[in-house]
Amino acid sequence: MSTTIKIANLRGASSILAKQSSPDPSKALYVLLTADASSGVSGITVGAVTPLTENMAITFDTIKSGRLYVGYGKYPNPPLPQGTDYYGWIEFSRTSTDTAVWINLSNVDILGLPLTLEGTDSAGASFSLGYKTPMVAAKASDSIIGQVKAVLTDSGASGGSAAVIKTNTGQDKILAPNHVPASYRSYDTYLNSLTDTTAANYPASLSILSDTPKDGSPVQMTGSFKNAATGSDNIIELTSADGKQVCHITKANLTSQIIYECDGGYMNWSTDSGKTFTAIHQNRTAINDPSSTLAERTITNSVFREIMIGINEGYFSMTNPANNSNGMFPGLVPFATGDGNQYAQVIHKNSNSYGFPYADSNLKVLVTSQLGADLTLNVIADDATKDYSAPSDNSSNQPQSGTYQFGIGTGSQGLGVIRIGNWRYLPNSAGAYGGFLPDLPNWTKMEFSGLGANKYIWVKNNQVAEGSGSTQCLTQACVINNKVLVWGAGLAWNGSVAAPSKPTT
Structure with missing residues (x-):
């Protein structure tokens, strides 16, 4: 066609x-x-x-x-x-x-x-x-x-x-x-913040799930950023869950030019638990690496891609290491940290x-x-605007795993799309909500888009601030049970009660 x-x-x-x-x-x-x-x-x-x-x-x-x-x-x-x-x-x-x-x-x-x-x-x-x-x-x-x-x-x-x-x-x-x-800002300052040995969270953790090869399984790589004194020192070290695959990226192969281009360097990759390493292109092809398989290229290329996304969009952090996982990217606000x-x-x-x-x-x-x-x-003319489409909030991108969860009973669809940061939760056909919560070390708004402006409560890991008594925002109070925030059926906003102030503790 x-x-x-x-x-x-x-x-x-x-x-x-x-x-x-x-x-x-x-x-x-x-x-x-x-x-x-x-x-x-x-x-x-x-x-x-x-x-x-x-x-x-x-x-x-x-x-x-x-x-x-x-x-x-x-x-x-x-x-x-x-x-x-x-x-x-x-x-x-x-x-x-x-x-x-x-x-x-x-x-x-x-x-x-x-x-x-x-x-x-x-x-x-x-x-x-x-x-x-x-x-x-x-x-x-x-x-x-x-x-x-x-x-x-x-x-x-x-x-x-x-x-x-x-x-x-x-x-x-x-x-x-x-x-x-x-002509643009160097990435040295950002990378230094991720490799600062004096920081409380050093080394900054890193978790990357690869794409799924055809007829295969994705590979979960975990490790950290490392302080690299010279170009030949590793600045990133990752190991697969089974210990067989190991990825090292040296400081010389994570320069500003390589990060901006998302290409141009090498990774040292092992498939025998780190006994031997091979220098592979950061973006392997059948041409530049003819001995590689499609499955191998799918895994290594996607791991590098996700690292480039995390750096270019400024997600990786020493202070909030929970964000240093590509599984968190869909719910994070791009460039919000000022890095990238x-x-x-x-x-x-x-x-x-x-x-x-x-x-x-x-x-x-x-x-x-x-x-x-x-x-x-x-x-269009240089001074014209046309055809811009704002990002849609009408789709779910909730985390697929996590330590904490929440659930809201049936008949609560009037709450609309629930937003926590950039994560979005939609009701099921019965009007119920539920799923994993992102890691929330700091108080974050839980917004109810179907209720209009300024209808939100505050949530934190295994905590909730929704008012109480005459200032209770929702028609039911939350019950926390085994790291799950639970509200019953038919949840709605409580009349004209104002949203709570951000907690200070």
Whole structure:
């Protein structure tokens, strides 16, 4: 089944070469489709930089690692991030066995010409991906480019920051930190905080569950960050639950450049309980490691990926080691600690686009589009916003394990989605709630979205603060039984009682 992408130029008809009275190729928009493999493509020749025409549409049956670029002037194939061409692109893929098209916006390499997407997802619902903040604005802090410029560390350099490129058409294009890591904050301070031998919780624990290989089982790796004095010293050490697989990452293989690129180094991996180690690529492929199996690559690559997510999104902590597990990531607020990738933080705050290579895992920027349903690619003005979709709260992401649990009886669905931090709990068909609680060493709001604003109580590991007597918030008091917080059936808010203040003890 074929899929069509319609391209809508919303930057003005004068940008289309065919409509210019005196065409200037450097001021015209061009389109380029690239792919590792494809079938059934029409409307464009793969690999050919082609003028954008009115009502242009591109159709394909299958495509592997597809990229659709839109930019000014007849740029090279592919356009170069460090070059002076002003462009943007989307990514999409669909194999012959896929039941949907995987598609996303991307700013992994640059901030440039803004593109947005509209379509129908694989569940039959409308979707859009876009920007809620424009690339440029009269006030720099009201623009994405302005917010990124504010975090550059070399803005005062002679000639300006290496990350800022003046394009042929006059716009500023910003290189992402995977291309110019020295223009962005170093990860040294963050890593030092995770390896501080004077800290009470040293060594900072680390727990990573791998992906599941085909016809196999995931591997649980546990260990810690280590204080590494030299580049050859281990900064991360992990061991599988059965003791057979051991992963060591040296300080030299966890530099700022490698973290921003999410690639470029090696891990030392053992499958014989640490007796012998082999240096493997952090991202193994059948090409760079032809003797490896798909199952081996699935395990090692996913372990490295989860480490990169934890560092780039700022989840790992010495002070709250319960968060140092990738099983906790879905319920954590990205970048909330102030650590991590500041460029990706700006992208995440202002758009539905990728800001670093693994943003799809926890930041929800990848969409599956319905086969056969048309897609629209909008080319928007630099000072415009369009198609941004706020993250949905209508799905559950509750922890799958933990020390503490809670339960609320049937007929309580009026409480709506229950939020604890970034974790979400939905009622079952009988209106009951329950499941594992995240680790909560500090008092945290338990919010009831179905009751309106400011309807919450406070919870902590094996504790609850919900008022008492005339200040009791809920129609029933909690009973704590064997590390389980329990409320009965038909739970609701108690009239006009105000939410309790945060406990101080």
